[in-house]
Amino acid sequence: MNGPFAFTLGLGDDALIAAQRLAEWTTHAPEMEEDIALANIALDQLGAARLLLSYAAELEGAGRDEDALAYLRDDREFRNCLLVEQPNGDFAVTMAKLLVLSAYQLPLYTALAGCADERLAAIGAKTRKESAYHLDHAALWVRRLGDGTDEAHRRMQAGIDQVWPYAHELFAAQPGAPVDPATLRGDFDSTVAAVLAEATLTLPESGWVPAGGRDGVHTEHLSFLLAEMQVLHRAHPGARW
């Protein structure tokens, strides 16, 4: 895979898998407003995924389109980070995931908005506005739960602890990519540190650093997610309604 294609595909897959996971909350969220919020954020992620995968398909130049990439690839061909495929867990785990994802996507999309690739720059300029809102939302809940009751604090800290190892993979260097993710780490770290401090939560010690998503080596969770996401398209190829 060439650099720009692999990079764009990875970002598109991040957004697509995040959208699918977030949508699992629909009708299951703790309150009506949060149900709507998570569905809205999922929709934003899906919108970003469509733009990125459509462009990735053009870069590949193999005659595939966004649907072929989303619905007709197997798990080993997906390039999303392991973070987004992890199960939702409880609400605190979901908010910890969203905090990490949006604190990464916001500086990433902001950097894309200024990159030399015009298409990626347009996508970045559009999606960073939405990411800023996702980050606000996640930070609000992490602060509220972390600085809340003893039980809320305990579960929010557990959520952060569970999710944190998956943050490191996001910043693996990708030389030759329009934006090298390694350059985003400082911005990400300061954003997360500020939220956790206000939330009276502590950053876990870095130890275990799982990775492999960008090379197509995933956790078993992705296969189950894809089976559900792709079944209709694969059972009825080319169906329209």
Next chain:
Amino acid sequence: MTTARDAAATVVDPEIRVVTIDDLGILRSVEEDPGTGRVVVTITPTYTGCPAMDVIRADIRRAVVAAGHPDVEVRTVHSPAWSTDWITDAGRAKLAAAGIAPPAPVRRDGVVPLTLAVRCPRCGSPETEQLSRFGSTACKALWRCRACCEPFDHVKAL
């Protein structure tokens, strides 16, 4: 004959049917080739995942064809990114009249300011509070007026 631009400008937003795509700033340009009569309509989405875009494209095609321009292409662009600042004054007035509080201006650096003075579109009171940061469509949040107690939609500044 109605011009292609006038025809496209009459298309209403399928999710907020009191305003047109022109009022919202979704309609970016309409160009007609004087030689061939071919019309190219350019639009931009409010949010990347806006599910109304397919309906908007179909409605534009139908409206422009009905106005006597059979050769229509609808293009979608993402740059420059849509901003609520593109909603016209007429659009803002229509939103308010329909009980939807229009957005505050956005700062030029793209950061959305926290606005504490969303006025109730029903009674005009500034004594309002946000119920939910997300609302009935991607572009709106749910608010409530503390003076008249009515809940209302508010178009989020973007």
